[in-house]
Every structure is written in C-alpha cells, then in structure tokens.
Amino acid sequence: MKTGTILRTTLAGLIIFILIMPCFSQGDSLTTRNDISSDLRIAYNSSLIYPGIRAGIEFPVYFVSLRKNINSENIKSILKGRFISVNAGWYHHPDFHDNLYLTAEWTMRRAKGKGFFTEFSSGLGYSRTFLGATTYQVDNLGDVKIIKSAGYNYALIIAGGCLGYDFSNKKEIPLSVFYKFDLMGMFPYNNTFYFRPVMELGIIYKPVSFIRLSTRTRNITK
Amino acid sequence: MKRLITSFIIVFLFVTSCQKEKITIGTGVSESFYVENSGASMRVLVEGNTASTVFIVFVHGGPGAGAYFYNTDYIKSNLGDKYACVFWDERNAGASQGGSNGKNLSLAQMTDDLKKVIQVVRYRYGQSSNIFLLGHSFGGLLTSSFMTTDDYQLMVQGWIFADGCQNYPLNDSLTRQMLLTNGQQQIALNKNRAKWEEIVSYCNLHTSDFSFDESMQLEEYAEAAETYFDEVTKIDYINLFEKDAIKDDWPLTSILVNYLYSSAAEINKDIANTEFSSSLFKVEVPVLILFGQYDFVCPKGLGDDLYNKISSTDKKIVISPISGHNIMLQDEVLFCKEIDEFVRLHNVVPI
Numbered sequence: 305m306k307t308g309t310i311l312r313t314t315l316a317g318l319i320i321f322i323l324i325m326p327c328f329s330q331g332d333s334l335t336t337r338n339d340i341s342s343d344l345r346i347a348y349n350s351s352l353i354y355p356g357i358r359a360g361i362e363f364p365v366y367f368v369s370l371r372k373n374i375n376s377e378n379i380k381s382i383l384k385g386r387f388i389s390v391n392a393g394w395y396h397h398p399d400f401h402d403n404l405y406l407t408a409e410w411t412m413r414r415a416k417g418k419g420f421f422t423e424f425s426s427g428l429g430y431s432r433t434f435l436g437a438t439t440y441q442v443d444n445l446g447d448v449k450i451i452k453s454a455g456y457n458y459a460l461i462i463a464g465g466c467l468g469y470d471f472s473n474k475k476e477i478p479l480s481v482f483y484k485f486d487l488m489g490m491f492p493y494n495n496t497f498y499f500r501p502v503m504e505l506g507i508i509y510k511p512v513s514f515i516r517l518s519t520r521t522r523n524i525t526k
Numbered sequence: 527m528k529r530l531i532t533s534f535i536i537v538f539l540f541v542t543s544c545q546k547e548k549i550t551i552g553t554g555v556s557e558s559f560y561v562e563n564s565g566a567s568m569r570v571l572v573e574g575n576t577a578s579t580v581f582i583v584f585v586h587g588g589p590g591a592g593a594y595f596y597n598t599d600y601i602k603s604n605l606g607d608k609y610a611c612v613f614w615d616e617r618n619a620g621a622s623q624g625g626s627n628g629k630n631l632s633l634a635q636m637t638d639d640l641k642k643v644i645q646v647v648r649y650r651y652g653q654s655s656n657i658f659l660l661g662h663s664f665g666g667l668l669t670s671s672f673m674t675t676d677d678y679q680l681m682v683q684g685w686i687f688a689d690g691c692q693n694y695p696l697n698d699s700l701t702r703q704m705l706l707t708n709g710q711q712q713i714a715l716n717k718n719r720a721k722w723e724e725i726v727s728y729c730n731l732h733t734s735d736f737s738f739d740e741s742m743q744l745e746e747y748a749e750a751a752e753t754y755f756d757e758v759t760k761i762d763y764i765n766l767f768e769k770d771a772i773k774d775d776w777p778l779t780s781i782l783v784n785y786l787y788s789s790a791a792e793i794n795k796d797i798a799n800t801e802f803s804s805s806l807f808k809v810e811v812p813v814l815i816l817f818g819q820y821d822f823v824c825p826k827g828l829g830d831d832l833y834n835k836i837s838s839t840d841k842k843i844v845i846s847p848i849s850g851h852n853i854m855l856q857d858e859v860l861f862c863k864e865i866d867e868f869v870r871l872h873n874v875v876p877i
Contacts, residue, residue, distance in 0.1 A: 397775065399569070399571075435560050435623065436545075439559070441562045451562055457625070494617075494625075494787060495625075495626055500779055501779075
C-alpha cells in the first residue's frame with residue numbers, strides 16, 4: 305500500500321471514529337461556559353535528596369463532568385480537567401549546580417467524587433544552571449579570571465504523574481495536596497541529554513477569583 | 527509585579543552566592559571549583575592537606591570515567607593527610623558540564639585543559655605549589671601527551687603512571703599476548719576453561735593490525751580476565767557507591783550520561799592509533815611507574831616501554847602482585863606507600 309493511501313485511510317478512520325464516538329454515549333450531554341478561576345500551585349521540589357521549590361499557575365482549559373447514577377442513592381461522579389500550567393522551579397545540588405527553570409505544561413487531571421485525583425502532565429521549558437562553585441577561565445597568557453554567574457542555558461522537557469487529594473469536594477476547603485514524580489531532561493548537555501528525576505510534594509490553592517477564564521464544561525449524565 | 531521581581535532577585539542572589547570563591551590552606555580541606563575551557567566547565571575537587579603545598583593531580587581513565595571513584599576513604603586517610611589530592615573531572619566526564627561541545631572532545635584539547643587546571647591550582651594555592659601528575663589508564667595517554675608537549679613538564683615535579691597507556695597499538699598487542707599466554711596456562715590448569723578457550727580462540731584468529739572493533743573486543747576480554755584469578759583483589763563497586771555517592775553528592779545521572787557519551791564518542795577511534803613512545807625521550811622529570819601484575823587492560827609491558835623510553839634518570843617501576851587494572855583500589859596500601867615515598871623524595875619544599 306502506498307504512503308498516500310495509508311495516510312488517507314488513517315485520516316478517514318480517525319474522522320469516522322471522532323464522529324461516531326458521541327453515538328455510544330447513552331446519557332444526556334450539556335455543554336456550558338463558565339468563568340473559572342485559575343489555580344496556584346506550590347511544592348517542595350526535590351530530586352531524591354537535593355532541595356528545591358516549584359511554583360506555578362494552572363489555567364483551566366476545559367472540563368468534562370461525568371455523573372453516573374448507580375442506584376437511587378449513589379451517584380458516581382468523575383471530573384476530568386485539562387489545564388495549561390506555567391511553572392518556575394529551582395533545585396540546589398551542592399558542588400554540582402543550581403538550576404532555575406521555567407516550563408509550560410499540558411495537564412490532564414481526573415478527579416473522583418470523593419476528592420482523590422490523578423494527573424499526567426508534560427511540557428517544554430527553559431533551564432539556566434549556575435555551576436556549584438567558583439569557575440575560572442585561563443587565557444593563552446596564563447592569566448586567570450573568575451567567571452561571574454557561570455552556567456549554561458538548556459532546552460528542557462518534562463513529563464510526570466501525580467496523585468492528590470482535593471479538600472474542596474467534601475470540606476469546601478479550597479486546597480489540594482499532591483505528590484508528583486517528574487522526569488526532567490535538559491539538552492544539549494555536554495552534547496548529550498541530561499535527565500534527572502524530580503519529586504514534588506505540594507499544594508494547589510483554588511482562589512475564588514484569580515485570572516478567571518471563560519472555560520467550557522461538558523456535563524454528561526448517564 | 528514588584529514582588530515577583532524581588533523574589534527573582536533573591537533567588538538569583540542565593541544561587542550565585544554558591545559561586546563565591548573559597549580557598550582554604552590547611553588540613554582536611556574539601557573544596558571544589560570549575561575550570562572553563564573551550565565549551566566545557568570541568569569540576570575539580572581538592573581534598574586533603576593544602577598547607578603541604580603538594581598537589582597530586584589525578585587524571586582519570588575513560589575517556590569519560592570521571593574522578594569520583596578515585597576519591598576513596600583510604601586515599602583520603604593515607605595521602606590526603608599529607609598532601610592535597612586534586613580530582614579533576616575531564617571534559618564530558620563526571621560532574622563536568624557544558625553545552626553543544628562534542629567537537630572539542632579531543633586529546634589535544636584535553637591536554638590544554640590539563641594545563642589550565644594546573645594553572646588554576648597554582649593561582650588558588652600559590653605559584654610555588656608542587657604539582658605531581660598521576661595518570662591512570664586513559665589518563666596515562668593524556669599525561670603522556672601533556673609531558674611531551676612543549677615545555678609543559680616544567681609545570682610538574684613528578685609524573686606517576688598507574689596502570690596507564692602511552693601507546694594504544696602497543697597496548698593491543700600486549701593485551702593479546704598476555705591473554706594468550708595466561709589463557710593457555712589456565713586451560714592447562716583447567717581453570718575457567720570455557721571462558722579462556724573463547725579468549726584464546728579469539729586471540730589466535732586476530733593476530734595483528736587490530737581494527738577498532740578488535741581493539742574493543744580485546745579490552746572487553748581483558749577486563750573480564752583479571753576477575754578469573756583468585757589472587758586479584760576484587761573491587762566492591764557497590765560498597766564504594768553506597769559509601770560515597772550520597773555523602774559526596776555525586777551527580778549520578780551526569781556521571782552516567784557523560785560516561786555513555788564519551789565512551790562512544792569519536793575520540794575513541796582517534797586515540798586507537800595514538801602513541802607517545804616515540805616522543806617519551808623528551809621526559810626528564812622523575813617518574814614513578816605502578817602496574818598490576820594482572821592488568822590485562824594495560825599490561826605491565828607498557829610500563830617497561832615507558833621506563834625504557836623516558837630520559838629521566840630518576841625513575842622507578844613497581845608491580846603489585848595482587849592488582850589488576852585499578853591499583854589504587856586493588857592494592858591501596860602499596861599505591862599510597864609508593865606515592866608517599868616518591869613525593870617525599872621529590873618535593874622541593876621539605877614537609
């Protein structure tokens with residue numbers, strides 16, 4: 305089969321799949337738009353034992369609220385949220401480097417009615433390292449000088465998963481706690497790809513009104 | 527907005543404060559610095575007695591192995607108490623950092639790096655500091671390049687050559703011959719017969735003019751060969767790692783990616799045909815040569831070649847009967863004792 309034919313068949317299959325998906329949904333579906341506040345996120349940020357901090361803003365993109373009546377008394381609800389987050393992070397590895405980095409991430413969150421949620425995120429960013437000790441440069445005459453703020457600029461990619469609990473569901477406290485594990489990669493690091501596991505333990509604060517964005521919410525009841 | 531800028535300035539000042547120059551003259555010193563040269567910032571750790579004015583610069587193997595494994599408790603206690611040990615992570619190794627710098631990974635560039643590391647050690651600890659170079663494995667090639675370039679040898683008081691290689695083509699021939707001779711003996715003794723038969727068979731098929739792949743295969747057999755002898759001290763890498771990795775803040779993923787990159791880099795093909803035997807006559811400084819009896823990776827025949835080719839009148843060769851390719855780990859008592867005696871004899875400032 306020629307490449308063009310494969311592409312056309314795949315594309316047609318995808319379009320058909322997307323078009324017929326709603327037909328399998330047997331419940332009612334209602335899409336609304338609401339102004340939803342952005343969330344603030346802050347975490348202790350560590351790569352194994354080396355400390356750091358990470359903070360960011362989560363901008364809501366859209367939500368899908370799924371409610372399923374199991375019987376007359378029990379309703380199972382799942383809220384799927386999609387966010388774009390902007391984060392600033394820093395960690396300190398003695399003698400090696402300090403790393404300041406900015407990321408933009410796409411976050412997919414799935415929260416259960418009781419408040420527990422899981423999350424997957426991935427994104428791109430920029431890293432600036434600062435070497436962990438005085439850095440010298442020697443010219444051809446043998447004169448030595450100190451380089452101020454020595455370090456490197458890297459492109460950065462990050463991906464990770466998260467477990468958390470949202471207190472706003474049951475107790476109306478606008479906070480969530482979470483544990484997140486990320487794998488961060490920086491390049492071109494010595495002509496190759498540097499990776500580093502990063503763990504976060506933090507909170508998400510949901511203010512009533514902070515950068516409110518018109519967000520689409522689709523409510524599905526089964 | 528003002529708060530954001532203030533926070534950023536505070537973080538920036540905090541991270542850059544880690545780069546404040548710290549120079550300690552005394553005993554029990556442990557401090558690091560970086561030397562930037564041609565796209566690489568190379569980490570240098572100074573441990574021990576800087577007041578002695580003696581600095582033993584460890585030039586590690588690889589390329590890409592890093593200097594972390596050389597900084598053992600025994601060396602700290604038995605050399606570091608008397609002298610300062612300088613553990614240099616070569617470019618693209620250990621904790622050394624940089625950007626897109628692959629094109630600079632060459633022996634000539636690393637020779638220049640070494641010169642600059644020594645210049646910075648002198649800048650920090652005094653121009654009258656006594657420098658002793660210690661090259662291990664590939665570090666033997668790098669220090670050979672250094673010692674035979676221009677008048678660089680005038681920068682050092684002595685050269686310690688530990689399980690090193692100054693001539694890669696000769697190294698391949700000696701490794702093959704040592705594998706063959708020992709292999710035949712071990713087969714006759716019925717020790718590790720299957721393993722030795724494979725090695726002997728390979729050596730019989732590949733006799734000279736070794737290609738890069740043949741050279742790599744011989745090295746692989748050589749690394750395994752020393753582990754087939756009960757006489758050779760086994761290295762407990764897991765114990766070394768457990769003891770030091772957390773305590774000394776090893777940047778593990780950096781050590782790993784640098785090693786993987788350097789061990790597969792083009793430099794390996796370039797050095798496969800490199801030799802300094804023909805220029806060793808330029809060397810006139812005192813030389814101490816240390817080899818393991820069971821070093822198949824860099825056989826002690828390389829030590830004989832070095833001993834015979836240098837012009838130094840003050841030279842000594844010592845063979846450890848219990849060591850393979852890593853004498854500083856496998857016979858640390860002999861290693862530290864010989865270096866201590868050598869440095870005492872050639873240090874221009876009496877301790």
